[in-house]
């Protein structure tokens with residue numbers, strides 16, 4: 003159980019307790035069902051069902067943007083569910099994806115035959131499309147446009163595998179870069195951010211690429227087991243003739259070299275991620291953007307040179323995630339978190355790694371941009387606190403174990 007692992011990291015227990023008992027309401031608010039229309043309630047439930055922790059981050063956005071981003075997220079989730087559903091044959095899937103944006107204008111469209119784990123978003127689509135049609139035109143045009151482009155783009159890679167690094171960028175552009183572009187346009191349309199932000203598509207694209215490349219790297223084994231290949235062939239074929247060989251411990255050296263090469267490619271995006279965040283003015287938008295970026299750098303650090311990527315799931319502990327979420331509220335603290343993880347990568351670069359020089363130079367570049375007087379792990383204040391918290395938590399855990407595990411499950 004994840005919470006047990008956090009016992010070895012008392013600063014995470016502090017974060018979990020503060021999160022639970024209201025220490026970070028500005029970042030993660032409670033839901034206010036009272037003021038919602040019936041279809042808004044359904045959409046909020048769908049959001050919570052499909053992504054519990056990210057739902058909270060969306061709900062924390064200022065009201066002008068919240069409904070638009072919530073709707074954008076659910077529309078994208080529905081599109082993604084069609085793309086992912088292996089039970090839909092390609093001759094049906096291709097036109098479905100290409101015309102998906104038109105479903106937004108049809109009050110009756112839904113799809114009841116999906117076997118995907120998120121099929122509920124397709125079954126309940128009339129509630130999502132109703133919310134879409136009630137949004138101001140300035141938001142509708144962005145969501146409609148991105149949905150059309152993404153649906154079309156997804157069909158390109160249904161029949162074709164990702165080969166070159168350019169194709170890797172292209173695939174990630176369709177599924178995540180376009181999300182970044184759409185979000186930047188929504189932020190600008192709301193008036194909470196400058197209009198120039200929404201016009202810089204190249205920058206917003208890279209913010210999405212950083213998240214998606216990290217997901218693809220982390221999910222090697224899960225994707226391979228599902229017969230899905232998102233690692234670019236031009237890279238993995240330099241190390242082994244079959245991508246599946248990396249799951250065999252006999253080829254660990256090759257697997258790690260390939261993994262580190264892809265992580266190095268992803269580190270190139272850090273400067274763009276920081277630049278994008280530096281341009282944000284609104285606090286709620288900043289938190290919304292920064293939290294996934296910080297999770298991504300933490301994930302990259304955990305994956306770097308880590309054989310566990312090829313044998314299981316490499317994840318950030320929930321306590322660690324909550325602590326980072328709470329710490330992602332200013333550009334200075336985000337730089338401190340980024341610096342912390344980049345230094346950890348830098349300290350672990352094997353001299354024998356074929357890309358070690360490039361990795362080192364990208365870490366150096368990233369660190370030069372993360373210059374801040376703030377520190378992420380302020381361990382000096384913790385030791386005495388650890389001891390007392392440890393004792394207190396053990397006592398509470400002993401008495402209320404079942405209740406604690408319940409709210410922990412609710413939390414994550």
Ligand code: IN0
Pocket residue numbers: 053054055056057071074075078177178179181182183185206209210211213214290291292294
């Ligand atoms: C997202 C992104 C997201 C958030 C904020 C700014 C962004 C800028 C550019 C591109 C994407 C941006 O964030 C979510 C985060 C998320 O869902 N996290 C999961 C955990 C996980 O590992 O999946 C959680 O449950 O907390 C994200 O991953 N994507 C996403 C989708 C829609 C929207 Cl509106 C925003 C998915 C993806 C593919 C990376 C774009």
